[in-house]
Amino acid sequence: MIPSSLMFKRMKQGLQIPDRPYFKIAHEYLGLHKLFLPEDSLDCLVLVFDLLLYPIWILCSGNFTLMDIFPLMKCGQMWKDLFRYQELSTEIWYWKFIVKLVGGPWISTNDPNYHVFVYSDAMVRLSS
DSSP: OOOOHHHHHHHTSSOOOOOOOHHHHHHHHHHHHHHHSOSSHHHHHHHHIIIIIHHHHHHHHSOOOGGGHHHHHHHHHHHHHHHHHHHHHHHHHHHHHHHHHTTOOOOOOSOGGGHHHHHHHHHHHHHO
16 A cells, blocks of 8 residues: 555655656666576576686687777676676665665565566655
């Protein structure tokens, strides 16, 4: 049950919740979550190969060519995305903490992959 607006005002008195694009952040997190936590073991092996093994092999082989720049650029982008995924994971953990602190979530979903949107909805309700 969604609390009344008077209850919301009392709940939000001590909380400083910024107005952010919560659904956009949740959508970005979901895309990165599918990339870095694959369900298939072959995709996990490809991820480890792209992040660690191939760049180490290129740099240690001594035969550096111009064609090796593209896999290294891909590796750099993947590491950047991995750090962004960790940042978003921490932020969504904070959302869950805040929402559970005030007695939420007030809606649910049957798909656990989209549960992050439940918390983004709650944060939008709390920030407005």
